[in-house]
Structure formats: structure tokens, C-alpha cells
Amino acid sequence: MALRNAVMAALLEGEASGYDLAKGFDASVANFWMATPQQLYRELERMEGDGLITARVVEQERRPNKRLFSLTAAGLEAVRAYTAEPPGKPTAIRDELMVKVQSVDAGDIEAVRSAIAERMEWATAKLARYTRLQQRLLDGRTEDEYFAGGERIGPYLTLLRGMAFERDNLHWSEMALNRLEQRAAAFSGG
Numbered sequence: 001m002a003l004r005n006a007v008m009a010a011l012l013e014g015e016a017s018g019y020d021l022a023k024g025f026d027a028s029v030a031n032f033w034m035a036t037p038q039q040l041y042r043e044l045e046r047m048e049g050d051g052l053i054t055a056r057v058v059e060q061e062r063r064p065n066k067r068l069f070s071l072t073a074a075g076l077e078a079v080r081a082y083t084a085e086p087p088g089k090p091t092a093i094r095d096e097l098m099v100k101v102q103s104v105d106a107g108d109i110e111a112v113r114s115a116i117a118e119r120m121e122w123a124t125a126k127l128a129r130y131t132r133l134q135q136r137l138l139d140g141r142t143e144d145e146y147f148a149g150g151e152r153i154g155p156y157l158t159l160l161r162g163m164a165f166e167r168d169n170l171h172w173s174e175m176a177l178n179r180l181e182q183r184a185a186a187f188s189g190g
Helices: 003-011 018-028 037-049 073-084 096-102 109-138 143-149 154-188
Strands: 053-058 066-071
Touching: 003 018, 003 037, 003 053, 003 066, 003 073, 018 037, 018 066, 037 053, 066 073, 096 109, 109 143, 109 154, 143 154
Parallel strands: none
Antiparallel strands: 053 066
């Protein structure tokens, strides 16, 4: 998947500045796509050059002027075309922590345990952020009410996937830490 598809998906929420996109990217699509602000700005320039988005300048008094981006008709057509394409192969996990865990028997078990604990902290923080976003999206409605009457359900569906991913990270991390602790106790005679 190209970054431009993720940017177009984010712009379906409405007009946004590059800064707002970078900030919102972290909240709206970070559960399935990561990008740095620099990558976003470069892609916005390319997309504008390709006619997929348009920008308007908003003058501000005490701050630099900002550009607000929105999808063009060509951008909306590109979203339609992209969603009609068959998906590529499922993504494979490329995770340095998993390489460390794979190597734990010959490595530093305490360093690996620490890395797993750190992953748990990240997952906990992300899950909390996603839960706050979920509450904002639901705005007092049940999920069924949201799905029946929400303007756009795609962001909520991807949010649920991100939440499930972080819950799975927590579950796996707890299990791995328990197994490593049991193993250390068995080998230390205790």
C-alpha cells in the first residue's frame, strides 16, 4: 500500500493542514499505517502535483499561513479505484523484538524481558489512546447505533482492529514474560 492511499483515507475526514494530518494520522490511521511528518509533507506535494488533492492558503495573524488540503474529484476517484483493487498479500511481521525473543536462549534474558515489558507499556499507552478515540467516535452511542447511523464506519472498523492488535500484544507479552520467568526459575533451581 502506498502512503498516498493512507493520506487519501485520512482526507476523507475532511479538509486538513499538513500539521493536522500529521497529528491526526497518529490518531486516525496509526493503528494500521505509520509515517513521519516529513514523509507526509513530501507525499502531499506529490499528490497535489498529481491533481489528487488541492490546497488553499489560510492567512493567520500571529502564525505562519497554513495550507489546507482536500481531495479533488480525481482523488475521490483514486480512492474508489484503490478500494476496488484486490488486496495484496497479507503483511508479514517484521519485528526486531521477535528476533531478540528468537535469540533469547543464547542472549541476555534480562534485556529481552525488559524489551518485552517496554512493548507492554507501548501497547498499554496505545490502547488507552485508542479507547479515548473510540469514546469520542461513539459520542454516547452504542456500537450498534454508531454502525447504523454513523457518517463513516471505516475509521471505526480500523480502530477496532488496532485495539485488537494492541490487546493481542499485551496478551502475548504477559505470556512471554511468564514463560521466561518460569524458565529462569527452572534453570536457577528455584
